[in-house]
Amino acid sequence: MKNIPLIAATCGLIAVSGPASALDLAGLLDPNTFMDALEQAGHDEMSPLGMFMAADWVVKTVMLLLLFASASVWVIFLAKIMILRWERGVLRRRYRQLDKLGTLVAAPEKFTKKNGVVSRMVQAALRERASSGEGVQMKAGIKERAGSEIARIEAGAARRMSLGAGVLANVGSTAPFVGLFGTVWGIMNSFISISESNTTNLAIVAPGIAEALLATAIGLVAAIPAVIFYNILARSIGGYKVMLADAGALVERTLSRDLDLAALTDHAGTTPRRLASVPTQAAE
Known part of the structure; x- marks a missing residue:
């Protein structure tokens, strides 16, 4: 367990040092090879791993x-991209299904048991x-309360x-x-070494300055x-929010249509004939 930070540092420093050192990563995964590399790095102070050590x-x-x-940035980005692609695909399919139905009356069979x-x-x-x-007198209140709940669902999904x-953003x-803090600290130590050694030979202070610059x-x-x-x-995420707004508007329009049709049915005593619905463009 005590070698875990050293392994993490090794991987990062190999990425910084370039393609040639990256080719040796597979060999460093072997414990014996890894320890040998650490020992060799102690003698080669101008290599990235040596400067770290x-x-x-x-x-x-x-x-x-x-x-x-840096590792957290890559993990978060890859995970969020995959989740976004999945959610956008599900949202697009559900939008098209509801738009094709044109009513919430048949929706329970297709939507209530799905996430x-x-x-x-x-x-x-x-x-x-x-x-x-x-x-009929409750129609406006139903649409208002349903719209409020749908807006909260949109906000929660976007959040x-x-x-x-x-x-x-923080990283x-x-x-x-x-990194600049590490550089300043390292350069400060290099100047202290200059004062203690009573020499201005660049070969003496160069390794310390290089270590400091590596942090930046x-x-x-x-x-x-x-x-x-x-x-x-x-x-x-901005595009996903637009798709959420389109889906919420579709649900509200469908609910309003169902309420109007129900009001006409109650008033006339017969079920009004509905025109064939024209599919609208799905949310993109």
Whole structure:
């Protein structure tokens, strides 16, 4: 367990060091090979792994935090993209099904036993209609209360889909400064070494400065993808919110149509003939 932070640091530093070092990742997964690499890194202070091993504990902590943040950014982005694709596909199919039906009367057979945002909207509309009765004077109140419940369902679905995007924003905005803190700390230690050694030989202080600059490099490695991924997710979530609004409007229109048809039926005593519904364009 004590080697877990070192393994995480190794993976991140190999990614920073370039394709040549990345080819050795499979070999480093072997425990013996990994320990040999660590021992060799102690002698090669100018390699990324060697600079990490030789860095001050504060700089090491900064690097490990940035590597963890970078890994979290990739995990969150990939997970949210897959969830968004799935939810958009389900929402599009449910929208088309309800639009094809044209009424909530037959909806329970297709929606009440299914999960999804549109199914919850349909269930809320049917529940409100059943609770309020069928009186003509209740029609406006039914539509208002059902619309309020549908709006809350839309807001809840959008809020759940936005979870995790704030982490990308925080990493993108703070990672460079965290890396800069590690750099400042490392350079400060290098100047202290200069004063203690009573020499200005660059070969003595260069390793410490390189270790410090590595912290800034890892901070940029974490921040740049975070900013890009956040912008991609923000656009995708914005499109998903538009689809939610379209689905909510469809449920409200369908409920209003059913209430009007029911009122006509009660007034005339016969079931009015309905025109063939023209399918509208599904939410995109």
